[in-house]
Amino acid sequence: MRTVDRALALGLTEAEFQLICEKLGREPNEVELAVFSLMWSEHCAYKHSKRLLRQLPSEGPRLAMGPGENAGAVTVGDGYVLAFKVESHNHPSAVEPFQGAATGVGGILRDIFAIGARPIAVLDSLRFGEPTSARTRYLLDHAVGGIGHYGNSIGVPTIGGEVYFEGPYEQNCLVNAMALGIAREDGLIRSAATGVGNALILFGASTGRDGIGGASVLASAELGEQDASKRPTVQVGDPFAEKKLLECSLELLDLGLLVALQDLGAAGLSSSSAEMASKGEVGLDIDVSLVPLREAGMAPWEIMISESQERMLCVTDPDTVERVLAVCAKWEVHGVVIGSVIEERVLRVLDGPDKVVGEMAVQALVDDCPLYDLAPAPPEAGLYPAPVATLDASESDPRAILLALLAAPNIASRRPLFEQYDCIVQSRTVRRPEQADAAVLALPGGGAIAVSIDGSGRRVACDPYTGAIEAVLECTANLACTGAEPLGLTNCLNFGNPEKPHIAWQLTEAIRGLADACRALDVPVVGGNVSLYNESGGGPIYPTPVVGMVGELPSAAAAGRSGFVRAGDLVALAGPFVPALPASELAKLRGEQLPDGLREIDVAVLRAAQEAIRDAVRAADLSSAHDVAEGGLLVAVAESCLAGGLGATLDLGAAADERMMFGESPGSGFVVSGPEEALRRLGESVAVQLLGTVGGDALDVRGADARLSVTLGELREAHAALAALFP
Amino acid sequence: MKLGVITVPGTCDDADARLAVSKVAEPVALWHGESDLQGVDGIVVPGGFSYGDYLRAGAIARFSPVMESVIRFSQQGGLVLGICNGFQVLCEAGLLPGALLPNAGLRFRCLQVQLEVVGAQMPFTGDCAAGERLSIPVKHTTGRYYAPPADLESLDAHGQIVLKYAPGHNPNGSVDDIAGVRNRAGNVFGLMPHPEHAVDPLTGSDDGLKIFLSMAHAHG
Numbered sequence: 019m020r021t022v023d024r025a026l027a028l029g030l031t032e033a034e035f036q037l038i039c040e041k042l043g044r045e046p047n048e049v050e051l052a053v054f055s056l057m058w059s060e061h062c063a064y065k066h067s068k069r070l071l072r073q074l075p076s077e078g079p080r081l082a083m084g085p086g087e088n089a090g091a092v093t094v095g096d097g098y099v100l101a102f103k104v105e106s107h108n109h110p111s112a113v114e115p116f117q118g119a120a121t122g123v124g125g126i127l128r129d130i131f132a133i134g135a136r137p138i139a140v141l142d143s144l145r146f147g148e149p150t151s152a153r154t155r156y157l158l159d160h161a162v163g164g165i166g167h168y169g170n171s172i173g174v175p176t177i178g179g180e181v182y183f184e185g186p187y188e189q190n191c192l193v194n195a196m197a198l199g200i201a202r203e204d205g206l207i208r209s210a211a212t213g214v215g216n217a218l219i220l221f222g223a224s225t226g227r228d229g230i231g232g233a234s235v236l237a238s239a240e241l242g243e244q245d246a247s248k249r250p251t252v253q254v255g256d257p258f259a260e261k262k263l264l265e266c267s268l269e270l271l272d273l274g275l276l277v278a279l280q281d282l283g284a285a286g287l288s289s290s291s292a293e294m295a296s297k298g299e300v301g302l303d304i305d306v307s308l309v310p311l312r313e314a315g316m317a318p319w320e321i322m323i324s325e326s327q328e329r330m331l332c333v334t335d336p337d338t339v340e341r342v343l344a345v346c347a348k349w350e351v352h353g354v355v356i357g358s359v360i361e362e363r364v365l366r367v368l369d370g371p372d373k374v375v376g377e378m379a380v381q382a383l384v385d386d387c388p389l390y391d392l393a394p395a396p397p398e399a400g401l402y403p404a405p406v407a408t409l410d411a412s413e414s415d416p417r418a419i420l421l422a423l424l425a426a427p428n429i430a431s432r433r434p435l436f437e438q439y440d441c442i443v444q445s446r447t448v449r450r451p452e453q454a455d456a457a458v459l460a461l462p463g464g465g466a467i468a469v470s471i472d473g474s475g476r477r478v479a480c481d482p483y484t485g486a487i488e489a490v491l492e493c494t495a496n497l498a499c500t501g502a503e504p505l506g507l508t509n510c511l512n513f514g515n516p517e518k519p520h521i522a523w524q525l526t527e528a529i530r531g532l533a534d535a536c537r538a539l540d541v542p543v544v545g546g547n548v549s550l551y552n553e554s555g556g557g558p559i560y561p562t563p564v565v566g567m568v569g570e571l572p573s574a575a576a577a578g579r580s581g582f583v584r585a586g587d588l589v590a591l592a593g594p595f596v597p598a599l600p601a602s603e604l605a606k607l608r609g610e611q612l613p614d615g616l617r618e619i620d621v622a623v624l625r626a627a628q629e630a631i632r633d634a635v636r637a638a639d640l641s642s643a644h645d646v647a648e649g650g651l652l653v654a655v656a657e658s659c660l661a662g663g664l665g666a667t668l669d670l671g672a673a674a675d676e677r678m679m680f681g682e683s684p685g686s687g688f689v690v691s692g693p694e695e696a697l698r699r700l701g702e703s704v705a706v707q708l709l710g711t712v713g714g715d716a717l718d719v720r721g722a723d724a725r726l727s728v729t730l731g732e733l734r735e736a737h738a739a740l741a742a743l744f745p
Numbered sequence: 746m747k748l749g750v751i752t753v754p755g756t757c758d759d760a761d762a763r764l765a766v767s768k769v770a771e772p773v774a775l776w777h778g779e780s781d782l783q784g785v786d787g788i789v790v791p792g793g794f795s796y797g798d799y800l801r802a803g804a805i806a807r808f809s810p811v812m813e814s815v816i817r818f819s820q821q822g823g824l825v826l827g828i829c830n831g832f833q834v835l836c837e838a839g840l841l842p843g844a845l846l847p848n849a850g851l852r853f854r855c856l857q858v859q860l861e862v863v864g865a866q867m868p869f870t871g872d873c874a875a876g877e878r879l880s881i882p883v884k885h886t887t888g889r890y891y892a893p894p895a896d897l898e899s900l901d902a903h904g905q906i907v908l909k910y911a912p913g914h915n916p917n918g919s920v921d922d923i924a925g926v927r928n929r930a931g932n933v934f935g936l937m938p939h940p941e942h943a944v945d946p947l948t949g950s951d952d953g954l955k956i957f958l959s960m961a962h963a964h965g
Contacts, residue, residue, distance in 0.1 A: 166853050171794045173757025258755050258797030438853045440884045442942050445761045574947055
């Protein structure tokens, strides 16, 4: 086979191959071609998204570490910083859901401790096809199992997340994992290799043939029929090995023994070493014959690109090598000097002390991959078929609609999923799943942070620009309900093939929406991840920008909750809530075609409303606060009833039509409860409509078009619909 | 009082256990590779996945140097509390009767449960009243308590069943709703629920503190 044909088979274009030859001054050998094909893959080089991503604002007064490092970080007071990042593991999970999801968690956790932060929480954002499909149930069950297996075993709580079920994810599910870590401000470490003559140490698990070519073959191409054969490109996770790696890494940092630290993720040793050298403006010698192997007879190129999990690289002074290796021995992880920092800015791969098997300029690997401008064009017709109707279009009884919505896969209780995750280890969890709109963790010193992750692909499919803004506002609304002020945002952009004009348009519009929303809210983007080529024979996924956000509360004790607390409290709808039925969950249940466009949003108006809610929660004025999301107002009230175990009696007045009861307008409406005086005060800064009173064991609603009564038991039964998926 | 908290590779709840202990006594971190118990007055074997739990939950940890010392310590009457994986380790070590099997649903479950105090006696539940309910979380895959019928009768007869899941709260299919048992001598106690995760109302409940307070009061 000609070298150029091998390059094409590895996912490079002919022009890219020619450029590589130009940079090297010759054709690449086997090792070099393997390394380049990965470093220049979409997954590593962001060649179709890098230019667009420059629009995202990444500056802010609380920023401690911005995009470019393994994870971003913001300051949270008392000398602490909070590191966080979200990342996708979509294609591995579509091919092998348990290990795909597990190693997704493992990978994002390594990103956190690679900058010196102790991981304190995981959240997940999942997308599957409709649960009526056997494939969806298999993927869901195994992905949830994999997430739990890894997070539970390593002792990091999984405190939140979200899952949506929509037809376009049937073949190409999404598994995004977000992790958070805490560190002292002066304890962060960067990945830049520095100090010519310093030693390069590989530590952690041994290196095998697992995950060879994962980033190029699997992550940077559309899914197809033969994907079962790609199973060997999925890595296998070992949380016990990572637990030791984590403790070992943090102990090495505590002892001040490291110059630089980097985890091995996509493209393994190639990418981690090239990145370290690039950031440090140095070169590296790596002798692959020194790498501890899991199986005999691995070729140098395989060692360079293996994606075996649970491995780290560090740089240390020659004088401290012995101490580093001693700490590795204590934690029973392999620690081996595999190379050194050199002045010449090349990545030189050796197989034994004198045998050079590859030599590539660091800049060529990291910076010279061509970046592509997209050719966006809006689709001429709708890209997605109408959802399959599950509710008779003629059904107009609000009681029946409410129960159908509560049982809908996108709304039903996530308890059968989150009960499989340890949400309390590390003793920080102040609000667990279903106790508040965002998870709340206590910080040393009495403060707290709230975390939320959101992104409704169906709404982004209707209108990529506005849908992306809504995803950000949904996150800030969730934070506001706990009393938290946003500090920073991470995002994972899950899209189809960007070489197609309509996908390029979705991506371009969504990034523009994210950028505008972040600017209008003064929330910096601290980092993120892009996952493209999420397509299969069934077409592209819904464009799915997943937004993860961290906010700050002055006091853990005053964290808000979503459930009603006290019989006798008044219930109100707060905010500039103007609901709409198109693109709503009810429209989906009725099988309605996605609308072309969403109503325009005035972010400044919503920001002011959310800040009013936040201040009222912080002042401990309100007993509960819950944002009106999928399913609209009555679903939100029912959720507050269920979370608090208390009924409510509401009078919606003359305007109580279907649009009012079940229409949606993300981030703009809040169901709040509290004493009359508190709601009056809230009304001074935001529109407040009194709806009724908390109490009893049923939800009773009166209004112009409606009169319904549902017991808590009936609400609970409908809401428990997902339990059937986990027999 | 000094309470040692054991860490083996794969322990996850050691920091939580030290935090809980610190509310009633002085916590001492004990490392698996060292057999010196540093003069502690009692031991907590915390939860997690010791050595990855790869052979069988708790089966490897039982052979660590520190556990050899803990076994001797318990034989001399020292107080030993095993929580979750710690309970599994103590059963594997033969310090407690019975065994922990995979949950009835075969899945990991994390939820707050109600427990009933069956035996309110020193040294682990002296601060509780008989029949008192405690709100404490569970989180495990392998927590279904099992002992043969004859052994169960003997446990009952000797007052070794200390905690039961309240009716409707058994999360794993444990026989007779058993959540925690002690040895015949009464100085070794194991339970699947996590009292160290119930020591502060801010994070859910402080009912679990009574277990640690009981140990402190028993020590005097």
